[in-house]
Amino acid sequence: MIKSESFDAAAKDYDDIFTNSQIGRLQRARVWQYLNEQGFKRGSRVLEINGGTGEDGLFFLRNGFELYFTDLSPKMVEVALGKFEQSSHKALLGSTTLNAKNIGQLSEQGPFDLVFSNFGGLNCLNEKDLEDMMSGLNSCLKPGGRFIAVVMSSCCPNESAYFLLKGSMKKAVRRRAKSIADVEGQKFPVWYYSPKAFAKIFASSFKLMHTRAVGLFIPSSPWEGFFKNKASLLKIANGVENRIGNSATAAYFADHFLIDLKRIS
Numbered sequence: 370m371i372k373s374e375s376f377d378a379a380a381k382d383y384d385d386i387f388t389n390s391q392i393g394r395l396q397r398a399r400v401w402q403y404l405n406e407q408g409f410k411r412g413s414r415v416l417e418i419n420g421g422t423g424e425d426g427l428f429f430l431r432n433g434f435e436l437y438f439t440d441l442s443p444k445m446v447e448v449a450l451g452k453f454e455q456s457s458h459k460a461l462l463g464s465t466t467l468n469a470k471n472i473g474q475l476s477e478q479g480p481f482d483l484v485f486s487n488f489g490g491l492n493c494l495n496e497k498d499l500e501d502m503m504s505g506l507n508s509c510l511k512p513g514g515r516f517i518a519v520v521m522s523s524c525c526p527n528e529s530a531y532f533l534l535k536g537s538m539k540k541a542v543r544r545r546a547k548s549i550a551d552v553e554g555q556k557f558p559v560w561y562y563s564p565k566a567f568a569k570i571f572a573s574s575f576k577l578m579h580t581r582a583v584g585l586f587i588p589s590s591p592w593e594g595f596f597k598n599k600a601s602l603l604k605i606a607n608g609v610e611n612r613i614g615n616s617a618t619a620a621y622f623a624d625h626f627l628i629d630l631k632r633i634s
């Protein structure tokens with residue numbers, strides 16, 4: 370089972386390692402682009418789960434959302450709150466440490482227009498946890514409310530290619546099944562999903578609106594070092610992804626897929 374300490378240790382360096390990396394910025398920009406396209410009204414209420422160091426939280430505050438911020442790790446929440454305090458946007462409804470599978474505990478803080486999860490926090494939940502999460506999601510969201518999640522996919526050829534070139538067959542096929550992640554020496558299980566498998570878990574209460582690739586031509590994080598002095602190549606990759614990464618098929622083969630589900634019951 371995952372413990373908050375697994376990510377507490379990562380909180381301090383997470384922004385240096387991922388948020389501010391070239392690849393992290395490009396992948397996040399794809400997610401923000403999608404959110405911008407959805408036409409959420411100013412004042413929309415968002416509940417963020419596994420919000421990490423608050424980078425998306427800041428995005429929501431800057432864009433006029435009212436934000437309730439959560440993460441499993443107290444250290445992550447601490448870093449995020451530090452950022453929110455420094456920002457001039459103050460529409461923070463509240464914050465707490467929360468295991469996403471217990472999201473129902475926040476139903477009294479709702480209802481929300483959007484529940485949002487970025488960059489793989491939900492890969493720390495197995496299928497049963499996600500099923501348990503669904504009734505809580507329902508109680509937090511308005512009817513017609515949206516659940517938008519960015520999840521690590523079960524098939525990522527660009528990551529497999531990286532590990533094959535490095536001679537690690539084991540890592541090249543790691544997404545095919547449950548795997549053990551290692552964050553700052555803390556080991557915990559992760560589960561990878563296809564867009565179809567993920568949508569199926571929520572199908573009784575949520576209608577699938579869209580899926581989109583996040584990290585199909587934009588590479589996965591292990592490639593960061595290779596692209597260190599190749600910003601123009603990454604720019605091209607980003608351009609290609611923005612052109613042809615928005616199809617449902619593309620979402621199957623990317624580092625992450627963005628999935629947008631609408632509450633129907």
Ligand SMILES: C[S@@+](CC[C@H](N)C(=O)[O-])C[C@H]1O[C@@H](n2cnc3c(N)ncnc32)[C@H](O)[C@@H]1O
Nearest residue numbers: 376419420421441442445468469487488490493
């Ligand atoms: C890869 S980071 C992503 C952070 C952030 N969403 C972002 O976009 O940068 C994964 C986050 O998920 C959180 N997390 C892991 N398991 C969780 C769980 N069961 N419930 C809530 N948060 C969890 C971790 O503490 C960590 O902050």
